[in-house]
Amino acid sequence: MAEPNSQKLKHEQIQYIEFLSKDIVQAKAFYTKCFGWKFTDYGAAYTAFAGDYVDGGFTYGEPVNGTVLVILYTEDIEATKNKVISAGGTIVKDIFSFPGGKRFQFTDLDGYELAVWTE
Template sequence: MTKTDPQRKLKHEQVQYIEFLSGDIVHAKNFYTKSFGWKFTDYGPEYTAFEGDYVDGGFTSGTPVNGSILIVLYSGDIETTKARVISAGGTIVKDIFNFPGGKRFHFTDPDGYELAVWSE
């Protein structure tokens, strides 16, 4: 995720990050910069992260599909959160992995919606 703003308090298991698929990341960056003033950080040609006033997120290369936005929650204890997701009936679809901002995992809920959980 993006660098933590010292004024922003991370809350355990809060919705904090949203990922979009974009067919043209440059166009998406221009649109959201002009529309909402989002600031972007590029992580290669296929991913850019944004910082907004109340939520952060990113755009990854891909064909946009309705329902393809990824909700990412923050966890102060990713292993415990993963165990609770499994215990509640969630299915892990991407086990815990490292990325430039920390680590995360993806899961589907009982309705098939995919979400992710990240930790520093």
């Protein structure tokens, strides 16, 4: 993930959005031109972006309507994971490390997939 702005880090708020893109270079050019987003590449298959009020990333894949991944920030990843489980959510990717922190992914009761991250 792009380096987060510490003023934006609020417990369990939506923090980051990931998109699938079949052409990351094209996506970067489009969003730079439209919104002035700044990009940081993490290999050929992932780029993170930072805008004035949104951070996110593009990962290589075939875009499908409904595949945007909403990512929430937490101060306590274990406690938030336990709350998701106790509310009936299903963990689909257990806690893992990545450059910048840790995260897990879950589906809600309607089957929507979201993620939670921490530094």
